[in-house]
Amino acid sequence: MADQLHSMCPKFEAAFEILGKRWTGLIIRVLLQGPCRFKDISEMIPGMSDRMLAERFKELEAAGLISRHVYPETPVRIEYELTEKGKALRPVMDEVQQWGETWV
Amino acid sequence: MADQLHSMCPKFEAAFEILGKRWTGLIIRVLLQGPCRFKDISEMIPGMSDRMLAERFKELEAAGLISRHVYPETPVRIEYELTEKGKALRPVMDEVQQWGETWV
Numbered sequence: 001m002a003d004q005l006h007s008m009c010p011k012f013e014a015a016f017e018i019l020g021k022r023w024t025g026l027i028i029r030v031l032l033q034g035p036c037r038f039k040d041i042s043e044m045i046p047g048m049s050d051r052m053l054a055e056r057f058k059e060l061e062a063a064g065l066i067s068r069h070v071y072p073e074t075p076v077r078i079e080y081e082l083t084e085k086g087k088a089l090r091p092v093m094d095e096v097q098q099w100g101e102t103w104v
Numbered sequence: 105m106a107d108q109l110h111s112m113c114p115k116f117e118a119a120f121e122i123l124g125k126r127w128t129g130l131i132i133r134v135l136l137q138g139p140c141r142f143k144d145i146s147e148m149i150p151g152m153s154d155r156m157l158a159e160r161f162k163e164l165e166a167a168g169l170i171s172r173h174v175y176p177e178t179p180v181r182i183e184y185e186l187t188e189k190g191k192a193l194r195p196v197m198d199e200v201q202q203w204g205e206t207w208v
Binding site: 010011012013014015016017019020021022024025026029085088089091092094095096097098099100101102103104 | 114115116117118119120121123124125126128129130133189192193195196198199200201202203204205206207208
């Protein structure tokens with residue numbers, strides 16, 4: 001048990017460390033609806049500055065949770081999408097939401 | 105959707121803020137097995153100092169996730185137990201564990 005706990009510890013913390021940052025859970029929840037442009041998300045979360053969103057996008061990309069697609073149109077279109085790793089967070093988000101609604 | 109997102113935002117963040125702290129997830133996972141004395145948990149998580157554990161216990165108690173029971177024996181026995189709010193985190197912990205095992 002102690003060994004099992006220990007081996008999970010860094011993974012647990014890594015997961016919560018990403019998800020625990022301000023706005024991150026919200027950004028992931030918006031992206032769970034489908035790919036979005038920067039402006040789409042920015043408008044859906046009015047309290048969050050564009051600078052903050054750009055920072056979160058970078059972190060989420062570095063964590064392998066989102067990918068960035070550039071479509072060479074005029075004007076250029078850039079979309080952000082959850083990777084498989086990011087999409088796999090849906091059950092986590094659902095359970096946290098349910099817990100939050102009942103208990104927070 | 106935007107309204108719904110917004111109303112959930114503080115609850116999401118509150119949940120992740122608690123769970124995202126170092127050792128907290130691990131402490132909750134140990135307590136999901138049943139009530140424990142300070143020393144039991146301390147021994148199960150050798151990398152964590154007693155001072156840190158005491159701090160986390162205080163935070164978790166303040167968040168309403170654990171309760172502290174004092175049994176007036178000789179020597180006095182003190183046990184920590186998850187509250188209903190704390191026990192309700194089991195599905196969250198399970199989903200995060202599953203995600204972590206697959207993706208982290």
